[in-house]
Each structure stands twice: as C-alpha cells, then as structure tokens.
Amino acid sequence: MASEKCVCCHDLDFRDLGNSKRGTKEEQPSMTLDLLDLQPRCTYCSLLQRMISNFAPQIEESYEKPTLCLTLEGSRAVLAEISGVSTEDDQSITSIDRFYFYLQGNQNYEGLPSLGRLGIHSSHSDSDECFQFIESKLDICSSSHDRCQQSAHPPLPKRVLSIGRCNSDVIKLLEPGERRAAYATLSHCWGSSHPIKTRTANLAQMLQEIPWSGLAIVYQDAIRVCRRLRLEYLWIDSLCIIQDSKDDWELESSKMCEYYSYARVTISAASSFDATIPFLTKRDPKWQTHKFKLVTHDGKDTAICARRDSGSYITNHVEDPGPLASRAWVWQETLLSTRVLHFTQSELIWECKSDVCAEDGILPRGLYSIRLPQQLLRCEQDPYNGWHNLISTYSVRQLTYESDRLPALSGVAAKISALTKSDYLAGLWKENLPLDLCWSTDYQISSASVPQVPSPQYIAPSWAWPSVRGAIFFNDEDPEQPFTPLAVVEEAICNVSGLNSYGQVSYGQLVLRGLVAHILVTCMEPRDCWTYTIGNDPETREPLAPDCALVEANGSVRRAIESDTLAPFSVVLPCILVGKDETQGEVYYYVMVLGSVGAEQYSRLGFASLEEDDWFRGATEESLHII
Template sequence: MLCQVCASIDLDEANATISWEEFLRRPRNKRSAFGYRHHASWSALEKAADEGCEMCQAFRSVAIDGVQHEAESHLWLRTEKTRHSVGLKLSNESVASFLSRLGVFTTQEHFMFTGRAVSPQAGLPEVFDMARSWLETCLLHHSGCGRPGTVSLPTRVIDVGPSDGSEEARLHLSNGEIGEWISLSHRWGSQNILTTVQSNLQAHCQQLPWSSLSKTFQDAIKVTRELGFRYLWIDSLCILQDSSDDWVKESAKMGSYYKDATLSIAASHPNSAEKGILAKRESVMFNGTADFATMVPCSSSEGTSNIYIRKHLLSFEDMLDSKHFNPLELRGWVLQETMLAPRTLYFTQEQLIWHCRTCGRVEADRNPMFSASLPLNWTNPKAFISLNGASMPAAVSSEDTDQPPDAHGAWLRIVIDFCGRKLTYADDLFPAISGLAREVHRMTGDTYCAGLWRGDIARGLMWYRQAPVKETPKYLAPSWSWASKASAVDGGMDPYFMIQNTRIVEGTSLEVIDVQLELATSDSFGKLKGGRIRVKGWIWNAYLFDGNSDAQGKASEACMNPAHGKDGTTKGDRVHVNKLDVRDDARGLIYSLDTEESLEEFLKVDGTHSPFLALGVGVLQDASDVARRYDTDMMSGLLLRKSAKVAGAYVRVGIFDGDVEGCRRDPWKMDIVDIV
C-alpha cells in the first residue's frame, strides 16, 4: 500500500538540480521546486506510515536519529547523483537537513535509475556469474590493469583442486612453478584459526582438514574454484607461523604475492571470521526480504515506470573511503594488499564490489565508475601502481598543494593512512608496508631510511602527532623516524598521526651527511635494531618552559596556540604547546612534544633544567595557522635532547615552529649533529 503522495511521484521534479542555496536566493513567488514535494511535515509522514504506506514506513525506519524532531517543515524527495538512491530533505525557510535515504532499483533498463537487485546471499550462482563477468571484462579490455604475466607461484599455495570440489584442498610447494593464483585479504579475528607450522607442514601438503578451516577460508576456497582458479594464497596457511626465518623471507615477498596475483579476494564482512564471506545478507533486508518488495509507480516526461525501494547500499566510493564501513581497512597489513593488487573483489555484508586499476563496480548498480572520473584522493588507491614504472599518478599526491605528483609525496600520504590502522604486533610495522616501500624504491631508486627516503629527508623528518604517546619499551625505529612513535602499547596505531605534507619544507639548509641502519633481519625494508643519521644544519641551544615560569623561575607568558588551554597543557587530544626560548633572548617558538611525559619531569635531567637543541629543517611553503596569525613565514624544525644511551648523540623529542626572520638571527650556528 502507498499513500497518495508516494503513489504520485514525479521523477522530473525529484531530479531537480537546483541547490538549496540557489533555491533560497530566489523570491518566494519565483521559486521552482526543490524536488518532488513530499509530505508537508514529518508528522504527516509518520501518520501515513501508521496508516500502512510502505514507502513512508521505509523512510521512517532508516531516518537519521534526531532530525525528525526538528521543526515541522516541508519534506522534499530528491534523486541522488549515484542514480541508485533517493533522499528526503527536511526544510524550513533557512536550512535543509538531510533526513532519510532509500535505495532504488529497477528490474529493467531505466532512463534515470541504474540500481539493480542484489542477491539475498553472496554464494548464489548469479553472484558468481557477475564476478566472472567483471573479471573477464578486465582481463580482456583493461590495458591499464595488465594481464597475468609469467611469474613464479608463491613459495607455498593452496591447491583447491578441481572446480567441482571432488578433491580436498591441500598445501602445494611450488618450487618455482609458473602459474596464476588468487590472494586473500582477511582479518584473523579473535578465534583460533588453523595455521601451518613446521609440525603439520607435511600433513597440510596431503590435505587441509576442512572442518578445521575457518568459515572465511572455506568460502575463499569455494570462490577460487567458482572463478576457475587452481591456486589460492592465504598468509596464515602459506607461511610457517612458528619459523622466524620463514616469516622474514615470506613477509618480504608478500607485496609481490598481492601485486602479481590475478585477483585478490577481500573478506570485508565485519563478521567474516565467524560467518564467512558467502553468508546471508541480512543487513540489506526490509521485512525479512533481500529487497523491499513494494513497487512504486512513477511518472515523468519519459512516461510511466515502476521502481522498487530498499535500504540504501553503500556506493563504491563510500566503501573504499570509509574504514567504518569496511572494517578490513582498519588492518595495517591490508593497506599494501589493497594498493598493490591489480584487482580486488570485496565480499561485504551488503553486496559484491569490484575494484581494479581501471574502474569500480558494485552489484547494486549496472554502471561502472571509471577511475578517470574518481576524485584525486585515496578513493582510487590502486592508482599508486604504475605498471611501466613511470611517474606517480596524481591520484595519490597531496591534493592540498600545488606540487606536481611525486612518489615521495605519495609515500607520506601512505604513512599517514598506515598510521591510522591497527597491527596485532607492533614490530610488524616495517614489514607491513615493505611491499609499498619496494615500489617507491623501484620508481625512484632512492635509499630507504627507516620509513623515510634519503632524497626527501626534510619532509620525512617533519612528522608529528596530534596526541602525544607513552614511550614503548620495544625498539621499533630511531627517534627521528615516524615509526618510533607510530605504534601504541596495544599494537593499535594513532589515527591522529600526521606529516607536514601540506606544509612542504622549502629552502632547507639541512644536509644529510650519513645514514647508518642496523638491520634486525636480512631485509633492508624490514625490522631494525638501531639507526643513526648525521646531519649538518642550523642549531641553537634552547630551553623549554611552561606558561608559568622560565628556566630561571621568572614569570613569563607562554607562546600560545588559540586551540589550546591557557596553561599551555594538553586539552583533549591536543598536543602540549608551550614556549621554547633561547638563553638571553626573549624570542619564543611554539613546540610540541612526541611523548606523554609530564612537562615538569620532561624538562628535568639530573634535577635541573637542561638545554635542548633546536635543529632548523626548512621554511614552510604554505602558511600554517600560526603563520597566518602572525603574518610571517615560518621556520620548522626538530627539538632534540642528549641521548642517555649513545654518547655524543641526540634523540628527537618534538618539533617546533617559529618566524623565519627571528630564527635567522644569532645565536643560530651551523653544526653537525648525530641523531639516534
């Protein structure tokens, strides 16, 4: 049943392109429709829903909490740019609030809507038919995605057997065989999953015990068979989990295992570890059915047509751009798995999603979204890879600057993304992005230095955290590397970690004399035991003090950032902002500390206020908040303290900003500094 308003929808009106701002600028007597005029108020919609209108019931069931309690204002129905959804807006004379959204699909070609029905379960034949069609189209017609080459199989792969499942899956030792394979991206979850260790390696080569495999692994084997492949790579089954030597060797190859795979399967269902990836899609259901069964007749200049309504499903862009909707993307290892794989098939709780280097597709929409039309940001992470090793595509450079795309800038963006993810083990930090580091090295030929690049050392050094952290007892990286503070005690990383990539360091006088790294393994992109960088630059001896007293105990005004408390201490997740000063000089710099120590304890070494070193790195190209406030160019640099472990060396403890002219006066001096 439909109410009169829902049964009389005019799609020409619903497809209005006028913006709300333009709508309000027009005189009332000359305003065209802001969309299809729906109910006169939210209470009128609720009344229609109570009386049995199924479309009004659907809008009410997915309404944004709280919005419906606003003033009783008119409702407008508008189509959305995705062409597979319609939305309701609540409006009054000054504002339009988004209220509710429904998905739309049709059973045949439609002049306006491209949405189509999704299957109630991912394991049905029509879903596999769609996946095979997408894969075939990509392999035959997408020159930018590349064809599978003559590459060696991974050291170990899972032989899934014939497509009919007549043989049990088993572990296969490739011994350099050439072949194609599918890789799996997944979260291990809290349950104990079957792994391969030295004691069961031979048994797994005979047969993988089906009942002991997680539901995700079982489903991944089924998908591999359905798509016509023989081999599947899963980290926990193809790497010996109790052999450190094997783990080091294989983790160094993981990037290539995803890059060279024909396809990657992503287990993006939030409960995939328990339910698998072919589970029933309960999240897309209204009233227990996969698609809301109500047909809605509509009129337009094209004639009459029927549409069907359902819960709004995530678009391709929503899926890739939000860790909230795609929990797999919270995992640190998955960043390189996503970026390096030429094709990824996402099994989500709502629908099947395809992403290759050329386009994106969703099960709920007939039309692909081509990469050329994607915004130049992380919505298209696969643009990172250039098959011919040419320059970095614009999609992964900083859109906040006028700088041309470059591999070094892309790397800084990778680090920022990576540090917002989670790792089960903190010391996996470098191995988890080693595949991406190898690609940057391939593109640039530059030297990798503990997560930084020697050819871009100035930008790489200027990382900071919006929230200081406690020191971790386990050594991860030298203090000058972002990796030294990127991982918290529980192995989760910091979503507020930043690099001053949008404040590009220009005119740097910093000279790198030498970089020495002590590797923990044979992998130069892997774990470290130590590291030292020797630089030549402008330094000064400085003292830190808070907003109450300086190094001599005299009252002083702190150099404050308006976003922080008047006492110069942390507010919420903000950093410490206090004053850095030079003896016998009243000039001040704003600084922030890397760690969470109390300022009083941090300032005292051997019971006294001890000097620090301020090392100038360079001038900020575009104005920071502070620079705009004081109308001056800003110098940025590192705050250093003497190392308690290495004689004659310093450790990084924070960063600072200050006006350029003030920083260029005495007592700056050019000197050589070792930082560990």
C-alpha cells in the same frame, strides 16, 4: 498539455535544476526538500514519504524541521539524506539516515527521466547474481583496463594451496617451484580465533593433504569463491608461511609485493571478524533492497528500488566496516592488489586499479571511496609525495604486534624503492630525507589530543615516524609550496635486523648539520597536546606537536615510558632548523625539537612550524647526532 511539476519535489526531475534554487547544474545536481512541504496529492512526494517512513520511521517523533537532500549520483541513482534537529540535544542539525533509490530492469520509464537503472543488489553474498557480477567485472578489467594488465600465468608463490576445481579434489599445500598459473590471495582477520597454521612440525602433512574439516570457515569460503571462478590455487598467509620459522616469515613477508600484485584477484573477507565467521552468507534485512510502487504520469506501474547507504557516516545506521578496515597488514594487501573483491556485511564491492563499484553499480562511499589500489599508481608521478600520502592512511591502522610496523609496510616500500632508487631508512628515503624528516603526529584526524607513550620495543630511530604510535602527516600536502632544505644530512644509517631489507631495524643514526637554537619548550598539561608550546615569550609562543608523551629528566626532556608519571615542564631545548616552504609571500620554517639522551646524542621530541625565522638569528651551525 504537460502538467506543471510539483513545487516541492520537482517530479524528481533533475535535468533543469541549473536555474533553480533547489540545485545547481553541476556533475551531481541536488535539491533539498522540507518534509513538511511534501504534497499528499503528488505521486512523487508520496513515494518519498513512503521511503522515509521505511528507512527513518522515528523522524517525526524525535526530530524537528526534518529535511531531505536528494543528490543525483554518477550512477544516476539518487542519494537521499534525511536530516533533522533533535528534540533531545543542543538543537544541532543531525543526519539521520541515507538511502539510494533507482530503477531496475530494462524498461524505459518516461515518467522518471533522471533515474538510471542499476543491477541487482542480492540478499545473499553467495548468489548467482553476485558471481555474475564478479565474472563480468573480471572480464572487463582483464580485457580493457590498461592499468590492470598482468600475466595470465604469473609465477606462483613459494607455497600455495592447491584446491582443485570441485569438492572431491584433495586440498594440500604445494611448493610449485617454477610453475606458473593464475591464483588468488586471501585478506582476512584472524581475530581471537586460532585457525589452522603451517608449522615446521606439520609441514610434511600439509603437503600431503589438508582435511576440509580442519580448515577455518573463512578459508572454506575463500576456496568456494576460487572454485566458482575456476582458480585452482590460493595463497593464505597462515598456511603458506611457516609460522614458527623466523627466517621463512621474514623472506616471505618481503615478497608480499609480488604475491598480491600478481594474484588474479584478492578475496577480502571484510565482514568476518575472525576466521570462524563465514562471509558467504545471507545479509541482514536492513541492508536488503526494498521496492516501492509508483504510477508515473504516463500511466505505467513502476517498481522503484531503494536500499540503505552502507557507506553513511551516521553512527546508528552505518555498517560496521569490520576489523579489516583498521588493520595495517590489510592496508598493504589491498594497496598492492590488482583486483579486490570486498565481501562486506551489506554488499559485494569490486575494486581494481581502474574502477570501484558495488554489485548493483552504485559508487561506494566511506572507506572504499578512497580507491586504495589506485593510490600506488599516483606514486609513479611523484613517488615521495605519494609515499607521504600513503603513510598518512597507513599510520592510523592497527597492529597486533608493534614489531610489525615496518614489515607490514615492506611490500609497498619495495614498490616505492623501485621508483625512487633511493636507500630506505625505516619509513623514510635518503634522497628525500630533509623533507621526510618534516613529519608530525596528527592529533586532529581522530580528535585524539592525548600524546601516547611509545612502544617499549625498539621499532625505529626517534627521527623516523614508525618510532611513535598514532596518525602521522607530512608537511608537503600543497604542491604549490616548494620545500627548501636548510639542514644538511651528513650521515643517515639504519641497520636491518632480519632478512627483509624493508623490515625490522635494530638501530639507526642521523647526523644533521644546520642552525641550532636553544628555545624554551613548555608543557602545561602533558595529557593535552594543544598545551605544548615553543618560545620564550608567552605573547609569541608557537604550538609544538609532541611526537609522543614527554617527561622532564636530568635537565632535559625525553620520550616517556609506561612507568613514568607525567607532569608539566618548562625546559630550554636544542632546536634544529630543517627547512622552509614559501607560497604567496608566506614562509613557514620547520623545526625539529630535540632532547639529550647521552654524551653528544639526541632524541627527537616534536616538530613545529614557525612563521618567523627570528628564533634562529644568532644561532650557530652544528652537527647533531640523533638516534
């Protein structure tokens, strides 16, 4: 006769939770346990208690009402989230830590029917298990992923490192001409270090030989990875682009789309904060797998594996994603790559256009759950909306040089251009321009409510989003809200300043014809974006999203510069009605707010979404020159 299941932990059996208050019969069934209710005589409760004591030993001393939420993931590993009410703060519920537990090996444990068996999570990123995982994923991806198919012998980049197959082979820079072969690319952060670079003066020497001792440790690790994968060529930006040649840099940056797309694999040194820190190394013990003994109901002595969730968002335990996670150039490199090997501090993550998983088979959370290489494929269905979604993820990234804002995006822009056949205008598309103009600075994404001062360098015309710093979002997130243009683009130009047609611009002008109303714009506190409003009547004013910090000047308002003293203002400004969208009877009107910058010329200052069009009754139709 079968014994009754534990009333607290349900014997860790998720199969029949559909009728239970502890969970629902969904794709990811779950149960929530009060830790004070764990049964000391239950084998499974005892297992949970031991795992909690290992991952969150402070739970009983520092937190009240501790709970444990168990969710059965698609990999059939259980994600356990420990929460509690802190005894020191405002009594809010705090997520303390997360860990996975699962089975390993190939035995069949009848006492744990819900748990799946996963692969090995290695203690060293250079282990045989890690490379067996890489080779297995490469074989599966190459043979069965339709979206990841590419030539086995693609054209090599203009320059590439020839690294041979063994330690005795000469390493040198190669200009391969028409040669075709498989190669890898490296995505890494220079940081404060100054790794060896190719310059005009040392190009001839680099073509002869590059001493192993002269290579930064990250480059040495990348070469080790390539040799283990039997790849004889490697592309590294600092070595394969002549760093003191503006023409070479512009031409090569325009080819990023090809280089990363054609590469057999991109090696992402995510755990290296600069080129001096290796990524093939032993992992910190806090990320390593722990084993817990369990004797199941069928009498078997079972080892349960458990490891901390590195993708957790808990600040005191979360893995530092490293500088690569925040860099704009790396965003493009990952997006354009067919396959990426992320060597993080805690685990090796495989990511391709069809799949993403960690070395033991767990689906990564956090940063890697957005599946960046797959985002570009979605643009094939709706390239303009796809572009807007991509820019939202790109705009939060950081750049060492502000002038790279457009070049660091140029490879992706080239890809979208091939889909749209539209003229590219400093981050916007001519054929979709009325909707593309409906961007706003996103002050909610990071709770950063302080408008920033724009770059002192000219990056883009004011009507284009690259002209400002910070996160950007577009007003087309809901496909059920069809956009109707209410302004006509009479002229739109951008002059490219270099050899990359998707790179830096020197000037841009937009002539926009539409209804123009002169409306009061008020700023109560210039360092708080939520105090900017549009409208004459205090009772009906609407929020205005300022593009950046603004200052009153010469009877108008302009974008601030670093030396300006910010102060409140209330000024009547020209506002042009750009378009509207409508769904279920609700209409939103999109308005661009402008400031005068000279004779008959204007600069964009901000953007507003209004629920009424009364603001434009009696307005005249005008053509405005916006620079």
